[in-house]
Amino acid sequence: MEDNMDPNYVGNEEDEIYKENILDHFKNPRNFGEIVEAEIEHSELNSVCGDMIKLFVKLGDDKVVDVKFKGNGCAISMASTSMLTQKLKGKTLEEIKKITKEDIFEMLGVKLGVVRQKCGLLCLNILNKGVKEMEKNGKNN
Ligand code: FES
Numbered sequence: 587m588e589d590n591m592d593p594n595y596v597g598n599e600e601d602e603i604y605k606e607n608i609l610d611h612f613k614n615p616r617n618f619g620e621i622v623e624a625e626i627e628h629s630e631l632n633s634v635c636g637d638m639i640k641l642f643v644k645l646g647d648d649k650v651v652d653v654k655f656k657g658n659g660c661a662i663s664m665a666s667t668s669m670l671t672q673k674l675k676g677k678t679l680e681e682i683k684k685i686t687k688e689d690i691f692e693m694l695g696v697k698l699g700v701v702r703q704k705c706g707l708l709c710l711n712i713l714n715k716g717v718k719e720m721e722k723n724g725k726n727n
Contacts, residue, residue, distance in 0.1 A: 601696040608695075626713075
């Protein structure tokens with residue numbers, strides 16, 4: 587097993603501030619919970635470990651008015667989802683569609699190995715698929 591499969595691995599010592607921030611989001615996830623009748627509601631699992639996270643996004647006039655998530659994952663996946671929920675509030679649908687992998691890595695602030703990148707990008711994967719699903723099925727499905 588690689589070192590970076592340690593669930594608490596979040597980078598090297600130079601990343602201390604970011605690491606503390608990640609652990610804070612992991613221990614106290616922001617916007618944890620669920621939304622009834624959210625326009626975007628999608629879950630995905632990380633195929634590497636089987637951890638699953640579900641994201642709920644409530645839109646009002648094409649702007650994100652509320653976001654919640656639930657599920658279980660490692661420090662990186664839970665923290666990145668928690669941070670992403672904060673980032674999404676108030677954004678338009680077009681703006682959230684423009685969020686990139688690089689935005690997520692920048693938000694986390696630590697250098698991630700290939701395995702951990704999957705953890706960090708799980709939230710973006712869920713968001714992108716959820717948006718596509720909503721657009722395919724209509725917003726009030
Ligand atoms: Fe499962 Fe990171 S180890 S999401």
